[in-house]
Amino acid sequence: xxxxxxxxxxxxxxxxxxxxxxxxxxxxxxxxxxxxxxxxxxxxxxxxxxxxxxxxxxxxxxxxxxxxxxxxxxxxxxxxxxxxxxxxxxxxxxxxxxxxxxxxxxxxxxxxxxxxxxxxxxxxxxxxxxxxxxxxxxxxxxxxxxxxxxxxxxxxxxxxxxxxxxxxxxxxxxxxxxxxxxxxxxxxxxxxxxxxxxxxxxxxxxxxxxxxxxxxxxxxxxxxxxxxxxxxxxxxxxxxxxxxxxxxxxxxxxxxxxxxxxxxxxxxxxxxxxxxxxxxxxxxxxxxxxxxxxxxxxxxxxxxxxxxxxxxxxxxxxxxxxxxxxxxxxxxxxxxxxxxxxxxxxxxxxxxxxxxxxxxxxxxxxxxxxxxxxxxxxxxxxxxxxxxxxxxxxxxxxxxxxxxxxxxxxxxxxxxxxxxxxxxxxxxxxxxxxxxxxxxxxxxxxxxxxxxxxxxxxxxxxxxxxxxxxxxxxxxxxxxxxxxxxxxxxxxxxxxxxxxxxxxxxxxxxxxxxxxxxxxxxxxxxxxxxxxxxxxxxxxxxxxxxxxxxxxxxxxxxxxxxxxxxxxxxxxxxxxxxxxxxxxxxxxxxxxxxxxxxxxxxxxxxxxxxxxxxxxxxxxxxxxxxxx
Numbered sequence: 001x002x003x004x005x006x007x008x009x010x011x012x013x014x015x016x017x018x019x020x021x022x023x024x025x026x027x028x029x030x031x032x033x034x035x036x037x038x039x040x041x042x043x044x045x046x047x048x049x050x051x052x053x054x055x056x057x058x059x060x061x062x063x064x065x066x067x068x069x070x071x072x073x074x075x076x077x078x079x080x081x082x083x084x085x086x087x088x089x090x091x092x093x094x095x096x097x098x099x100x101x102x103x104x105x106x107x108x109x110x111x112x113x114x115x116x117x118x119x120x121x122x123x124x125x126x127x128x129x130x131x132x133x134x135x136x137x138x139x140x141x142x143x144x145x146x147x148x149x150x151x152x153x154x155x156x157x158x159x160x161x162x163x164x165x166x167x168x169x170x171x172x173x174x175x176x177x178x179x180x181x182x183x184x185x186x187x188x189x190x191x192x193x194x195x196x197x198x199x200x201x202x203x204x205x206x207x208x209x210x211x212x213x214x215x216x217x218x219x220x221x222x223x224x225x226x227x228x229x230x231x232x233x234x235x236x237x238x239x240x241x242x243x244x245x246x247x248x249x250x251x252x253x254x255x256x257x258x259x260x261x262x263x264x265x266x267x268x269x270x271x272x273x274x275x276x277x278x279x280x281x282x283x284x285x286x287x288x289x290x291x292x293x294x295x296x297x298x299x300x301x302x303x304x305x306x307x308x309x310x311x312x313x314x315x316x317x318x319x320x321x322x323x324x325x326x327x328x329x330x331x332x333x334x335x336x337x338x339x340x341x342x343x344x345x346x347x348x349x350x351x352x353x354x355x356x357x358x359x360x361x362x363x364x365x366x367x368x369x370x371x372x373x374x375x376x377x378x379x380x381x382x383x384x385x386x387x388x389x390x391x392x393x394x395x396x397x398x399x400x401x402x403x404x405x406x407x408x409x410x411x412x413x414x415x416x417x418x419x420x421x422x423x424x425x426x427x428x429x430x431x432x433x434x435x436x437x438x439x440x441x442x443x444x445x446x447x448x449x450x451x452x453x454x455x456x457x458x459x460x461x462x463x464x465x466x467x468x469x470x471x472x473x474x475x476x477x478x479x480x481x482x483x484x485x486x487x488x489x490x491x492x493x494x495x496x497x498x499x500x501x502x503x504x505x506x507x508x509x510x511x512x513x514x515x516x517x518x519x520x521x522x523x524x525x526x527x528x529x530x531x532x533x534x535x536x537x538x539x540x541x542x543x544x545x546x547x548x549x550x551x552x553x554x555x556x557x558x559x560x561x562x563x564x565x566x567x568x569x570x571x572x573x574x575x576x577x578x579x580x581x582x583x584x585x586x587x588x589x590x591x592x593x594x595x596x597x598x599x600x601x602x603x604x605x606x607x608x609x610x611x612x613x614x615x616x617x618x619x620x621x622x623x624x625x626x627x628x
Contacts, residue, residue, distance in 0.1 A: 024495035024556040025593040026483040027254045029171065030055055031123065038494055042247045044571050051492075053573055056233035058251045058490060058566075060118045060182070065252035065565040066220075069237065069575060070624045073222040073229030074191065075117065077565035078580045079199035082218040084304040085112040086193050097303055100195040100535070102616050106228065109189035109221055117222065118182040120490050121164060126154050127177045140359070140465035141458060147177070147468075154179055171484035173260050174464060175471025180489060187223040192621060194218075194611065195535040196303070201516065203531040204310045208318070208584045210507055210601060212552045213516040215611055216580040217603050219621065235567055237625045238574035241550060241606045242497055244509045250493045250557040250579055250600060252566025254486035257590050261485075262470070263329070263336050264361045265463075266591055270323035272368045274316055276375045279413060281313040287405030291398055302398045315561060315587060322588020332592065339470075342477045353473040356466035363466075366459040372413050373420060374456055377449050379406040380424070380441070387437055403437075404430050420448055486560055495556030500585070500597045507599075509554055513607070514547040537615060544614040551607040553577065554599040560589055568602050577602035 024041075028034065035045040046054075059066040059075060066077035079086070083097070089110045090096045103109040133150040134143055151168045158166040158179055169178040193199070198215045206212060222229040242248065258266065288306045292299045322328065340357060343349040367374075383403045387395060395403065407430045414421050423444040425433055436442075441449075474482075483491075499506045516534075523532035559566065559579055568577035582589065585597035609625070612618045622628075 024493070025558050025595060027257070027486050027491040027493050027558055027560070028483045029489070029491060031125075032480050032483070033492065042494070042496070044247060046249075046571075046573075050573050053233050054235070054249070054251045054492075054567075054569060055120060055490065057231075057235045058120065058253075059185075060120070060253045060488075060490070061116070061565070063255070063564075064562055065567075065579075066117060067251070067565075067567040067575065068222075068231045068234035069567075070234055070627075071231060072624065073224075073231055074234075074621075074624055075188070075220040075222060076235075076567065076575070076578060077218055077220065078216045078578065079193055079196070079218045080216055080307060080580065081565040082190070082193060082220065083196070083307060085115050085188075085190060085220075086218065087300065087304050088112060088114075089190055090300065092297065095300060096190070096193060097196045097300060100616070101190060101193045102618050102621075103189075103191050104618075104620070106221070109191050111187065111189045111223075112220075115188045115220075117185045117188060118165065119185070120180055121183050122162075122181040123169075124158075124179045124181075125176060126151070126179055127175075129154070130177050141461045144461040144465050147174075151177055169487060169489050171487065171489075172471040172475070173485070174468035175475055176484070185222045185224070185229065187226075189221050189223060191219040191221050192612075192616070192618065194616070195538075197530075197533055197535050198538055200307070201532065201534075202519075203529070204314075205528060205531050207311065208314060208581060208587065210502070210554060210583045210599065211511045211515065212581065212601055213511050213519055214552060214580060215603060215607065217578050217608055235569060235573065235575040236627065237609070238570060238572075238576045238605055241604065242553065242568075242570065242576045244497050246576075247494065247496050247571055248555045248557055248576070249569045250495075250555075250559055250563060250566045251569060252491065252559070252563040252579065253488055254491055254560045255488050255562025257486040257560055259485055259591060259593070260471070260474075261467075261591075262357055262360055263333050264357065264364055266323055266329070266332060268364045268368050270320065272371045274320045274323070276371050276413075278313065278316050278320070280375055280379060280409065281309060281316060283405050283409045283412075284402060285309045285313055287401050288398070291401040298398075301396075305398065305402075315590075318584065318587020319590050322591050325588065328588065328592050328594070339474060339477060343473050346476070349473045349476055353466070353469040356469045356473075359466045360463050363459040363462040367456060367463075370452055370456055373452050376410040376413055376420060377452065379410060380445075382406070384437065384441065400434070403434055407433050420445065423448060486562065488562055493558045495558070495600070497553055498556050498599075499554070500599060507554065510550045510604070511552045512548050513545050513551055513610070516551060517542060517547065541615050545610060549606050549610045550604040553602055553604055554583070555602065556595060556598070557600040558589070558593055558598065559586075559600050563600075568600075575605055577604050578608070 026034065030051055038045040057068045059068065061077065061081060064081040066075050069076045086096050089112055130147055130150045133146045138146060155166045155168055158181065162181055164181040165184045166179050166181050169180050171178065194215050201214050288302050288309060292302050292306065343353050383406050386399050386403065410424065411421050423442050426442060497509050499509055520532050520534045525533040559582060563579050566579040567575045568579055570576050579600050579602050581601040583599045583601060586599060589598055609622065612622050
């Protein structure tokens with residue numbers, strides 16, 4: 001498991017807070033960066049031109065991040081971020097997941113239907129304008145609805161005016177409301193992908209561990225009007241590789257953190273919501289593995305789903321472990337106590353948020369009492385979405401297997417006598433229920449679902465409203481000296497290549513190709529389902545490589561899920577690496593940051609260049625990336 005605060009011997013809350021203050025903590029929005037703090041620690045802070053350049057070079061994709069790395073729309077991201085696309089364009093004749101892919105010419109680049117990416121062009125804070133829609137006499141539900149309606153109106157107006165994709169963004173638990181305006185890219189083609197066995201070397205055994213030896217990258221290209229997209233901004237390949245101690249920046253789209261939630265919210269996730277989610281994920285991963293074992297073509301069909309589900313299971317397990325760390329949660333409790341004290345001492349703040357913590361606790365009692373039912377409804381709704389997308393076609397076998405597992409899970413979780421289960425099954429078996437869902441959900445099940453959902457939404461509205469009030473009280477007390485929780489929107493984090501204590505010694509900051517081959521030889525090609533087996537061309541071309549080329553490295557940058565595919569850039573704004581994971585110690589980072597052990601794992605750009613040159617023999621891509 002993760003390296004606990006107790007294991008490190010730091011039980012004093014005061015010392016813990018002091019250490020955290022020195023750490024490179026924060027997933028910062030581009031409008032509110034700790035420039036003074038950066039300057040004081042690293043003698044460098046980026047200026048507006050630097051920030052605009054990296055922002056316009058960054059890309060958001062479903063579930064993660066990417067970046068432009070050439071003037072002709074070449075995009076760099078993780079292999080695991082592109083895995084679904086690589087799987088999608090593969091077939092029985094061309095298994096690009098297993099064998100990799102290199103387009104030797106642009107005519108060979110493969111279009112990926114449905115794949116989209118987004119560039120953040122503009123941002124606007126609309127908090128004050130939205131707040132004008134609120135009236136003092138409004139209830140919590142009415143206030144939440146008024147905010148939502150006002151924000152939707154802004155989105156509609158700005159979409160029509162700018163012709164960009166405009167999205168509402170809630171920061172600081174709703175304390176700030178923004179409109180982010182994106183350019184959408186819809187013609188995206190696969191350019192290069194290494195073999196899955198080297199991109200995910202060590203498979204799930206090595207996931208979230210260090211040292212790592214993964215070539216977790218892939219290249220795509222954005223087209224516009226049938227031609228490579230001419231981007232005004234792209235990251236240039238670093239002329240000089242990173243060294244131990246160098247300052248690093250991560251530019252990406254962290255998905256979700258919960259560091260600003262109340263103690264009661266965190267405890268509800270520890271005691272109720274995360275355990276329920278783990279049950280759902282455990283059933284899903286077992287169903288996918290069972291399907292993969294049924295036939296030789298099956299693993300390819302579900303490789304992306306297995307990877308994502310196993311990753312989510314491990315992340316949720318780490319979340320839960322973090323919430324059970326008594327010393328870390330004592331830090332959360334101490335911070336909340338301090339804020340509540342400041343609110344209580346100020347009549348205006350007390351009127352605004354004095355009762356907010358209690359109101360959230362009361363609403364949580366409702367949501368916790370419905371946790372299993374809402375999880376079950378969520379599973380069935382996702383299954384119905386899959387069935388709807390299939391239309392009149394037969395449901396694909398992997399989806400059929402997952403669907404049956406979801407139906408079985410609802411009965412196991414709630415019990416055969418639960419009214420939801422009875423209304424869904426109606427005395428039928430799982431396969432019969434699955435077949436009947438083609439014609440829609442039973443009427444009684446829909447009625448119960450609607451009632452439960454409305455109750456849950458009412459409680460959530462109370463929680464949301466009082467999160468906003470607490471956020472405004474926090475602004476009054478501390479200003480914007482802190483960063484908002486991750487929301488899947490563009491953020492910048494900073495740090496350095498730095499070691500940490502690991503199993504009685506210190507973690508090595510870099511790995512090399514030599515370590516890759518050593519680990520492959522030490523395990524052999526058959527161990528644990530060939531988890532450390534290397535592809536044939538990597539074995540045949542080993543002698544071509546400089547085995548001491550830096551391969552993966554660790555930094556103190558603060559990241560979370562969604563940062564996968566984020567470029568790591570240096571002070572010059574050049575790309576020096578590609579974030580692909582965090583270490584096991586960073587998994588509780590959804591709730592708090594521990595700078596002594598939280599590390600970002602990245603692929604070194606020197607390793608990418610070495611592989612493109614020596615293993616994949618792709619000089620055209622080398623020339624494009626280096627600008628030569």
